[in-house]
Amino acid sequence: MAEKKITLNMITCRTIQQGVGMEAGKTSQKYFDACTIMHMHPEDMKRLGVWKNTNVKVTSSVGSVIVKAVETREDLVPGLAHIPMGPWANRIVPAYTFSTGEPCFKGFPVDVEIAANERILGAVEVLQDACGLIRK
Amino acid sequence: MPKEVTDVICPFCGTLCDDLIVTVSDDNKTILGVKNACAIGAEKFNHQRQPGRVKRPRMRQADGSYKEITYDEAIDWTANMLVKSRKTLMYGWASTSCQAMSIGHEIAEKVGGIVDNCATVCHGSSLIAIEDVGVPSCTLGEIKNRADRVVFWGCNPAHAHPRHMSRYSIFPRGFFTVKGHKGRKIYCVDCRYTDTAKCADEFIQVQQGFDYELLNAFRTAARGEALPDTVGGVPKEKIYEIVEDLKTARFGIIFFGMGLTHTMGRNHNIDIAINLTRDMNDHTKFAIMAMRGHWNVTGSGQVLGWQYGFPYAVDLSRRDQARHQTGETTSVDLLNRSEVEACFYIATDPGAHFPVDAMISSSRKPTVTIDPHINCTTEISDIHIPVALVGVEVGGCAYRMDNVPIETRKVVDPPEGVLTDEELLTRINHRVDELMAKGGQ
Numbered sequence: 204m205a206e207k208k209i210t211l212n213m214i215t216c217r218t219i220q221q222g223v224g225m226e227a228g229k230t231s232q233k234y235f236d237a238c239t240i241m242h243m244h245p246e247d248m249k250r251l252g253v254w255k256n257t258n259v260k261v262t263s264s265v266g267s268v269i270v271k272a273v274e275t276r277e278d279l280v281p282g283l284a285h286i287p288m289g290p291w292a293n294r295i296v297p298a299y300t301f302s303t304g305e306p307c308f309k310g311f312p313v314d315v316e317i318a319a320n321e322r323i324l325g326a327v328e329v330l331q332d333a334c335g336l337i338r339k
Numbered sequence: 340m341p342k343e344v345t346d347v348i349c350p351f352c353g354t355l356c357d358d359l360i361v362t363v364s365d366d367n368k369t370i371l372g373v374k375n376a377c378a379i380g381a382e383k384f385n386h387q388r389q390p391g392r393v394k395r396p397r398m399r400q401a402d403g404s405y406k407e408i409t410y411d412e413a414i415d416w417t418a419n420m421l422v423k424s425r426k427t428l429m430y431g432w433a434s435t436s437c438q439a440m441s442i443g444h445e446i447a448e449k450v451g452g453i454v455d456n457c458a459t460v461c462h463g464s465s466l467i468a469i470e471d472v473g474v475p476s477c478t479l480g481e482i483k484n485r486a487d488r489v490v491f492w493g494c495n496p497a498h499a500h501p502r503h504m505s506r507y508s509i510f511p512r513g514f515f516t517v518k519g520h521k522g523r524k525i526y527c528v529d530c531r532y533t534d535t536a537k538c539a540d541e542f543i544q545v546q547q548g549f550d551y552e553l554l555n556a557f558r559t560a561a562r563g564e565a566l567p568d569t570v571g572g573v574p575k576e577k578i579y580e581i582v583e584d585l586k587t588a589r590f591g592i593i594f595f596g597m598g599l600t601h602t603m604g605r606n607h608n609i610d611i612a613i614n615l616t617r618d619m620n621d622h623t624k625f626a627i628m629a630m631r632g633h634w635n636v637t638g639s640g641q642v643l644g645w646q647y648g649f650p651y652a653v654d655l656s657r658r659d660q661a662r663h664q665t666g667e668t669t670s671v672d673l674l675n676r677s678e679v680e681a682c683f684y685i686a687t688d689p690g691a692h693f694p695v696d697a698m699i700s701s702s703r704k705p706t707v708t709i710d711p712h713i714n715c716t717t718e719i720s721d722i723h724i725p726v727a728l729v730g731v732e733v734g735g736c737a738y739r740m741d742n743v744p745i746e747t748r749k750v751v752d753p754p755e756g757v758l759t760d761e762e763l764l765t766r767i768n769h770r771v772d773e774l775m776a777k778g779g780q
């Protein structure tokens with residue numbers, strides 16, 4: 204039986220696609236495609252019961268973000284997940300720094316659940332939404 | 340006739356490749372092609388010619404839309420903001436030249452700003468450790484010519500510094516490394532089997548967050564002391580075997596990245612990696628180097644270092660002295676505590692790379708962002724001032740990750756009427772002078 208919600212250890216990192224996307228422009232499709240994905244181990248996908256390329260809701264202690272679950276290419280161990288750095292990943296990165304100046308970009312717990320019908324926000328939109336700058 | 344500009348310096352990552360060939364239209368306005376660059380570097384140059392680039396400053400309206408304003412209006416608004424605010428966060432600097440930085444620091448001294456660069460969320464931990472224990476390092480040229488043992492620890496140059504491996508660390512043939520890749524033994528330590536790990540002779544998979552323990556075990560093994568059966572998921576036999584092999588190196592190098600600086604332990608991870616390097620020097624020659632990511636972030640550390648004695652997070656708000664205290668004068672902490680009165684961002688995009696809570700705090704303050712392109716930060720700022728692309732449309736000095744300064748080249752003209760960082764900052768500086776003379780502060 205697949206579980207409704209699973210807990211994973213999240214790390215955020217650079218990928219070359221993220222780098223290329225960033226230089227193509229923060230509002231470009233390349234950037235969106237590169238950064239709105241979460242790499243998962245096939246075992247974790249099975250545990251959650253999620254198909255490849257399905258949207259998921261990822262929740263940490265600071266908030267939630269919708270991204271697309273993809274099977275990892277750079278092999279992760281089960282229990283470890285990875286979102287490329289960018290405004291989507293940072294929507295859930297805890298800001299505390301242990302007095303070092305460095306937030307918790309790597310190694311924080313997240314809950315993952317399937318959100319197949321929810322929309323992934325754009326790069327600017329995800330930030331403006333968090334800052335309350337979008338007039339509804 | 341299009342012409343080729345040779346020996347162009349790439350303005351994206353800390354590798355600062357200096358062998359690019361860029362083809363430019365004969366009117367000096369458009370880039371037609373780039374040779375030798377990696378995918379990211381090529382995209383940086385290609386972006387220059389994309390349509391829809393913003394060429395005049397923009398101001399955010401009450402309804403959330405942006406209206407075009409003149410450079411004069413933008414400069415006046417910015418100078419007023421800086422003079423009024425008692426404490427301004429002046430963050431970024433990693434994609435601009437050292438010359439522009441020094442003008443920015445002059446403004447910061449006058450208005451009492453806090454100057455911080457991208458190291459604060461990147462290699463800040465490394466800088467803390469280096470301040471604590473020093474750093475036995477070298478240049479990339481020495482690595483190319485001498486290194487026969489290369490350790491990548493918590494870094495993934497295949498993605499973050501794509502040409503690093505071919506130019507310096509794995510494949511090139513050098514003076515004493517005539518066999519190139521064959522003569523080098525490459526280790527990769529990471530919690531993921533990355534594309535860099537795939538290029539290594541040996542991959543050591545450490546459990547996420549156990550780098551400190553594993554580095555400590557390496558030190559213990561180097562002294563011939565006993566180890567538990569596994570450390571951070573790595574069997575002790577493996578640890579002894581690797582350490583013995585590293586001792587036989589003629590010249591060894593450890594490269595480290597965000598896998599150490601962002602993980603639990605932060606500066607302590609770097610501290611112990613430096614101490615391992617020091618231990619290895621009892622047996623052979625060993626060096627260690629931070630894989631600095633964002634282009635000229637090293638330069639910002641250098642300029643701040645020689646001006647104020649600290650490489651990042653320099654608080655000039657006391658006017659008569661420079662202060663630096665991680666956790667206190669670092670950007671994310673300042674924003675978390677909502678301790679600054681205004682934000683001035685240049686040559687970077689905290690909107691994309693800071694945790695959201697820090698940016699929510701930032702979005703509630705008067706904000707000016709200086710960047711050639713629209714990015715996440717510009718869209719939550721009051722003013723966005725576009726500038727010429729440093730390293731493409733204007734030259735200037737930048738530092739490579741091994742602290743070697745390189746003079747970058749201009750290859751094309753900026754769009755008509757667009758100011759360079761230096762011109763813009765000089766004009767803001769003058770306007771600040773005028774306002775302060777009038778008794779603005």
Ligand code: SF4
Pocket residue numbers: 349350351352353354355356375376377378379380381500501502503
């Ligand atoms: S490796 Fe870095 S400096 Fe070299 S071309 Fe690629 S992005 Fe530019």
